[in-house]
Amino acid sequence: MANPSLATLEAIRQGWRVVEKNQEKISNLVMDMLAFSKDRQPEPAPNDWNELVGDCVELMVTRARDAQVELLYVPTTGIPELLFDSDLLHRAILNVITNAIDACEKREGARVEVSTTYHAEDGRVQVIVVD
Numbered sequence: 001m002a003n004p005s006l007a008t009l010e011a012i013r014q015g016w017r018v019v020e021k022n023q024e025k026i027s028n029l030v031m032d033m034l035a036f037s038k039d040r041q042p043e044p045a046p047n048d049w050n051e052l053v054g055d056c057v058e059l060m061v062t063r064a065r066d067a068q069v070e071l072l073y074v075p076t077t078g079i080p081e082l083l084f085d086s087d088l089l090h091r092a093i094l095n096v097i098t099n100a101i102d103a104c105e106k107r108e109g110a111r112v113e114v115s116t117t118y119h120a121e122d123g124r125v126q127v128i129v130v131d
Contacts, residue, residue, distance in 0.1 A: 023062045042085040049125045050075040050116055052086050056093045057114050060101060064112065067105040071097075074115040079125060093127055100131040 004012075057073040064071035097114060104110035110131075117126045 020062050042088055044083040044085055046081045047084055047086045049079045049082055049084075049118070052090060053093060053114060053116050053127050056090060056097055059094060060097050063098070064101050067101050067110070069101050069104045069107075069110040069112055071101070072111065072113045074113060076116045076118055079116065079118040082123065082125060096127075096129050100129050104131045 054073060054075065057071060061071060097112065100112045104112060112129065112131045115128045115130075117128065119125070
């Protein structure tokens with residue numbers, strides 16, 4: 001496989017800058033669409049709690065950087081696969097992380113830490129967002 005040309009690499013970089021620049025607009029649009037969508041019954045399925053929370057954090061990296069907020073993710077290891085509706089929880093967790101970033105925006109030393117916990121005795125999980 002040949003190495004990509006400099007022009008190709010620059011086109012990729014430019015495209016990525018456009019995506020990063022518009023990520024917040026896209027995120028806001030999606031959140032608005034989800035907020036106005038028809039409520040539905042939860043559909044629990046086997047899911048990975050840390051992966052779900054990690055995906056939410058990953059979506060907010062650019063927004064945090066633009067807001068000059070340090071965003072950290074500290075997952076707890078050993079959480080088994082659990083039954084939950086990942087779409088509904090994704091929406092809720094993303095909203096809480098977004099609110100935390102917005103609350104800290106452009107403040108000196110601003111930091112949002114997202115972590116997970118698991119309580120094996122009752123199968124309960126938590127996502128903790130500290131700003």
